[in-house]
Amino acid sequence: KQEVTQIPAALSVPEGENLVLNCSFTDSAIYNLQWFRQDPGKGLTSLLLIQSSQREQTSGRLNASLDKSSGRSTLYIAASQPGDSATYLCAVRGGGGNKLTFGTGTQLKVEL
């Protein structure tokens, strides 16, 4: 059974700092891995998707890496801004179906 863990559970940083969010998963037989952002009372916004054959994906100030063999992914946020404050969720899709297994998220607060 796939389990996804995210560390830290919460993070508070000053504006402008670069930061790394971590995600680990127990079963390396994944189809892809996604990072989502969830704002309070809102739905999920897909940030980056990494296929199992890829090592990283970049979008603006965000960079996600994937090391499938070790069951790890990181989300790097450069030059953080208060608008980045949200909960960041990591989700993996197994090879056998369409469902996603989510981590419990990292709650990020970027302070002025």
Place this chain on the structure above:
Amino acid sequence: NAGVMQNPRHLVRRRGQEARLRCSPMKGHSHVYWYRQLPEEGLKFMVYLQKENIIDESGMPKERFSAEFPKEGPSILRIQQVVRGDSAAYFCASSPESGANVLTFGAGSRLTVL
């Protein structure tokens, strides 16, 4: 394109009542997924449906919960005889086809059971 529409956004029920949550997928999407987010927990897969078919219901509780996606109209997640432990945010996602990479999520329906 209005995205994935869920309603109601907030629903309050007393114990023993029924809750019905609706999800209209994005235009052109024929695959719907329901996820539940309990307080302080991650999202958990519940069920995956295509039009008129349940494809995977491995995450659905064995009793009181059911889902459908009729030929016409939205997908409905139905919870009978609700209990306090059913209080959660219920998210719907849709995709255009099986195996699609990206699911588009709705804003969720927040159920509170008194």
